[in-house]
Amino acid sequence: MIASDIGTAYAAHVSVLQQRSERALERGGFDHLVVPSGTLHYQVFDDRDYAYAVNPQFKAWAPLTRNPGSWLVFTPGRKPKLVYLQPFDYWHVVPEAPSGYWVEHFDIVVIRTPEEAAQHLPADAARCAILGEPQSALGDYVPNNPPAVVQYLEYHRAFKTPYEIEMMRGASRTGVRAHRAAEAAFRNGGSEFDIHLAYCAAARQDAFELPYRNIVALNEHGAVLHYTELDRDAPADPRSFLIDAGAAHAGYASDITRTYARDTGSEFQQLIDAVDAAQQRMCAQVRAGIDYKRIHLDAHLALAGILKNFGISRLSPEAALETGVSSVFFPHGIGHGIGLQVHDVAGFAESDRGGTIAKPEGHPYLRLTRVLEPGMVVTIEPGIYFAELLLDGLRQGPHADAVDWNRIEQFRPYGGIRIEDDVVCTDGDPINLTRDAYAEAAAS
Ligand code: GLY
Ligand code: MN
Numbered sequence: 001m002i003a004s005d006i007g008t009a010y011a012a013h014v015s016v017l018q019q020r021s022e023r024a025l026e027r028g029g030f031d032h033l034v035v036p037s038g039t040l041h042y043q044v045f046d047d048r049d050y051a052y053a054v055n056p057q058f059k060a061w062a063p064l065t066r067n068p069g070s071w072l073v074f075t076p077g078r079k080p081k082l083v084y085l086q087p088f089d090y091w092h093v094v095p096e097a098p099s100g101y102w103v104e105h106f107d108i109v110v111i112r113t114p115e116e117a118a119q120h121l122p123a124d125a126a127r128c129a130i131l132g133e134p135q136s137a138l139g140d141y142v143p144n145n146p147p148a149v150v151q152y153l154e155y156h157r158a159f160k161t162p163y164e165i166e167m168m169r170g171a172s173r174t175g176v177r178a179h180r181a182a183e184a185a186f187r188n189g190g191s192e193f194d195i196h197l198a199y200c201a202a203a204r205q206d207a208f209e210l211p212y213r214n215i216v217a218l219n220e221h222g223a224v225l226h227y228t229e230l231d232r233d234a235p236a237d238p239r240s241f242l243i244d245a246g247a248a249h250a251g252y253a254s255d256i257t258r259t260y261a262r263d264t265g266s267e268f269q270q271l272i273d274a275v276d277a278a279q280q281r282m283c284a285q286v287r288a289g290i291d292y293k294r295i296h297l298d299a300h301l302a303l304a305g306i307l308k309n310f311g312i313s314r315l316s317p318e319a320a321l322e323t324g325v326s327s328v329f330f331p332h333g334i335g336h337g338i339g340l341q342v343h344d345v346a347g348f349a350e351s352d353r354g355g356t357i358a359k360p361e362g363h364p365y366l367r368l369t370r371v372l373e374p375g376m377v378v379t380i381e382p383g384i385y386f387a388e389l390l391l392d393g394l395r396q397g398p399h400a401d402a403v404d405w406n407r408i409e410q411f412r413p414y415g416g417i418r419i420e421d422d423v424v425c426t427d428g429d430p431i432n433l434t435r436d437a438y439a440e441a442a443a444s
């Protein structure tokens, strides 16, 4: 998108935020929305701070992710106000003066100390919905996070504006560029740590700037769903590589997983190809009106079919789902909403007034149970893993005969497979941000 188009898309985005905020304030009976960007957190008995993480309610308004001590104020009928902290400080680099496509949409007040912000907030704190963490409190301005306001905003945040989708395209492009560098580092025999550094270098993002910790898993480590150890030494025999890593762009996240076999003629490669083909069929299910729970349960059937075709399971897909055997190999949800946060909020929200849509029984790790509607962006991330702990449970349980243990032993040294894309639900065909970014990268 060229700069003037971003400006236009951003103007429309801010207008949507204003409308949503107006409704949210009505619901909660407040006059003003007040959002602190957050403050630094310090380590216990120490003067060192943890990596700063901006309040997502703040970065929803402006692409500011490194500005602790700033505040957003919205009063219906008025231009939003940004109270922007630019401290006098010779210890650290001070944030630059606000600039870019977004600044004209705010009345901006620059302050030099965090305490000065109070003078620029609405006079009566009791009339404010203040969204933030407790330690952002400043005098009377104590975050109250009124449920009616938060529920309304979070429910509607599932529906991305065209500006947000463009920012997520940016996050996908950066992530894909880094994934390609990581694959090359794997094929060059790098350790998990080497691959991680190659990823960060290609993304031009330090580890703390990424939307979540990189999962860089060689061989059996691929079976650990959230493996973040980063071994410094390369294994003697690198067989497989699972990488789950994203990138950030203007405060938005991508979340991408790929799995590779060192030997592309191996049976493990065939298993990857089968999961990849099934994953693309699941991505095609991301259509308005489809219940995301349906995609999750269909994924179990598809993966159980693959397990049967490869002689790993002896059960029909339906029986594998019914008995819980499919969950031994696919023990997590098919995905989640994504946006300002890698696991976006309101995945179970029944409405903008609250309520919860339950997970299907026996599927405790599904993070999204809503019916898909245009504008939602979700991940689709099926996997097949050979995880010792779960296999032990199967071996000791009533369904031990449902699988061929020799076949499992053949695949166990490869750890597991996950393929994950970020997909936009539209009025028509889905848009796969991840595959689009791979296609662009291959063409350039
Ligand atoms: N990267 C964490 C996840 O895929 O949900
Ligand atoms: Mn994910």
Ligand code: MN
Binding pocket: 244, 245, 255, 256, 257, 381, 420
């Ligand atoms: Mn992921």
